[in-house]
Amino acid sequence: MLSRLLLDPFALPFMRRALIEVLLLGALAGGVGVFVVLRRLAFLADALTHAVFPGVVIGYLVSGQSGIVPGALVFAVLAAVLFTVAAARARVGQDAALAILLTSFFGLGVVLVSRQRSYTADLTTFLFGRVLTVDSAQITQTAVVAVAVGLVLYALRKELLLRTFDQQTAQAMGYRVVLLDLVLNLMIALVVVAAVKAVGTILSIALLVVPAAAARLLSDRLLVVTGLAVLFGMLGGWLGLAASYEASINHGVRLASGATVVLALVVFYLLALGVGPLVRRRWRRGARLPEDVADVDELPAGRLAPGARTGGGVR
Amino acid sequence: MKQQVVDSQVSADADASADVGVGTVPVNADDSPSPAVVFDRASVAYGRVPVLEDVDGVVRAGHMVALIGPNGGGKSTLIKAILGLVPVVRGRIQVLGRTPARARQDVAYVPQADVLDPDFPVSVSQVVLMGRYRQIGWVRRPRRSDRLIAAEALAAVGLAHRGGDRFGTLSGGQRQRVLLARAMTQQPRLLLLDEPFNGVDTLSQQALLSAIDGLRAAGTTVVISTHDLSLAHLACDDVCLVNRHQFGFGPTAATLTPERLRAAYGSAALELRGEGVIVAHP
Numbered sequence: 001m002l003s004r005l006l007l008d009p010f011a012l013p014f015m016r017r018a019l020i021e022v023l024l025l026g027a028l029a030g031g032v033g034v035f036v037v038l039r040r041l042a043f044l045a046d047a048l049t050h051a052v053f054p055g056v057v058i059g060y061l062v063s064g065q066s067g068i069v070p071g072a073l074v075f076a077v078l079a080a081v082l083f084t085v086a087a088a089r090a091r092v093g094q095d096a097a098l099a100i101l102l103t104s105f106f107g108l109g110v111v112l113v114s115r116q117r118s119y120t121a122d123l124t125t126f127l128f129g130r131v132l133t134v135d136s137a138q139i140t141q142t143a144v145v146a147v148a149v150g151l152v153l154y155a156l157r158k159e160l161l162l163r164t165f166d167q168q169t170a171q172a173m174g175y176r177v178v179l180l181d182l183v184l185n186l187m188i189a190l191v192v193v194a195a196v197k198a199v200g201t202i203l204s205i206a207l208l209v210v211p212a213a214a215a216r217l218l219s220d221r222l223l224v225v226t227g228l229a230v231l232f233g234m235l236g237g238w239l240g241l242a243a244s245y246e247a248s249i250n251h252g253v254r255l256a257s258g259a260t261v262v263l264a265l266v267v268f269y270l271l272a273l274g275v276g277p278l279v280r281r282r283w284r285r286g287a288r289l290p291e292d293v294a295d296v297d298e299l300p301a302g303r304l305a306p307g308a309r310t311g312g313g314v315r
Numbered sequence: 316m317k318q319q320v321v322d323s324q325v326s327a328d329a330d331a332s333a334d335v336g337v338g339t340v341p342v343n344a345d346d347s348p349s350p351a352v353v354f355d356r357a358s359v360a361y362g363r364v365p366v367l368e369d370v371d372g373v374v375r376a377g378h379m380v381a382l383i384g385p386n387g388g389g390k391s392t393l394i395k396a397i398l399g400l401v402p403v404v405r406g407r408i409q410v411l412g413r414t415p416a417r418a419r420q421d422v423a424y425v426p427q428a429d430v431l432d433p434d435f436p437v438s439v440s441q442v443v444l445m446g447r448y449r450q451i452g453w454v455r456r457p458r459r460s461d462r463l464i465a466a467e468a469l470a471a472v473g474l475a476h477r478g479g480d481r482f483g484t485l486s487g488g489q490r491q492r493v494l495l496a497r498a499m500t501q502q503p504r505l506l507l508l509d510e511p512f513n514g515v516d517t518l519s520q521q522a523l524l525s526a527i528d529g530l531r532a533a534g535t536t537v538v539i540s541t542h543d544l545s546l547a548h549l550a551c552d553d554v555c556l557v558n559r560h561q562f563g564f565g566p567t568a569a570t571l572t573p574e575r576l577r578a579a580y581g582s583a584a585l586e587l588r589g590e591g592v593i594v595a596h597p
Contacts, residue, residue, distance in 0.1 A: 155453065168424070172423075
């Protein structure tokens, strides 16, 4: 029964290709997503997904399906650079700057696509993707992106961790925080580009944020969080595809596969929301030895202001 | 006693690892060494708005200097200027004989613990190890020697047993100690601390001070921004009194006069937010 639901659909070549694609995307987006969630960059990631949209449209207008990824790539890199600069300057405030860029890029994309005869059909494809029409060339692209992004994240894991945790000290230690930010924003942009054909620009934000957010609820250890995020991303892709296939083929309910993947991820998140507090409390209790609880300096912080003891310092 | 043992281990390790690029230069106080920081009528600014003007004075190598002044008076900005993170728009700041940006490898910075996200999934020992990242270099994993240095620094602030805990589960004072331990692993010649005693309990304050003493014994210069005047009297050789500009820079007792404090703090000179931090007895 379970294997009929979870394995049989993927005997079909197009379903198998779709599965490989979502597994790759899930792992990739889950890994990058950890930094998105920890840096609270969900809005920036969302802005990137919208900024990629006109690139998708222009690419499509110039050379059809094969133009989508190059077009998306150009706009993604452009947007990542712009966003990094906007955030570093922060004259208007980062969120306002992002909102302006997001809407202007997205507006440009809609204007361009509205000139097409098949306006709504095209718009839907670009926004929500078509995972079932993924071909092997695209799987290769996604795999290359996944490997490249994985290598960069691994190489910079210490520096990205430090910057994410403590920006000021990273700067004080001589790290170029703007460059680290640019690298991370480019990684996010690449995930969006890789995901654009399969799940579209809108839904790729879910791949980036939801698995990592769910994983964060379950652990306080970064390595575990990253592992779980990758796992959830992949599982969500698999279960989502299987569910949409089952509903569409055997129950006559057409479920958009990309959106079903997103819903599967959200189910993981809701489960993690329920289970998380239990799991984390148990780990914390298990991790601490009894004598540590009675630490010598477990005084409530802030009750004793330094000056209270030492007032009247000047004579 | 234990403190001393730990400290000598840290410096012994530093000497041992000097051949892998750890820069610890012993400072000989008898030899009237070159100053750690020179302020030459320096003004610092965010954008076009000057925050602090005309700072002029010298932080001698091996000394501990308190930056005193009201909130918003430019203490944190001055620390950032020493790090080269805020531009000097007039005058000059020289750190360890170099420009601030070039001196960073020998300078360690301790931020206020409460600016950091307490929910961040990072353990105490991971935080301390961050101080070694520059020495470890890109891509590479921490070596055993790095972990040893981190463990010793954590022991020096009295938190050896908390290494496995999540950073955010510690009290504010303990977090501050962890951040000092991280700075210690950088084996700096100049240590900058931004308000390390704000909202810190007495025991953590003692632990911080004794760890700082250990560093000073090894020749590290310390610049510390604080509200605590008696700390300045007790622990610091010199003070720099600032509020938008400099109200005094020199030996603590001679500089922290009631007149200067009143000038710097204005109406707050007698009472600062009811904490009794600034109580001037004329």
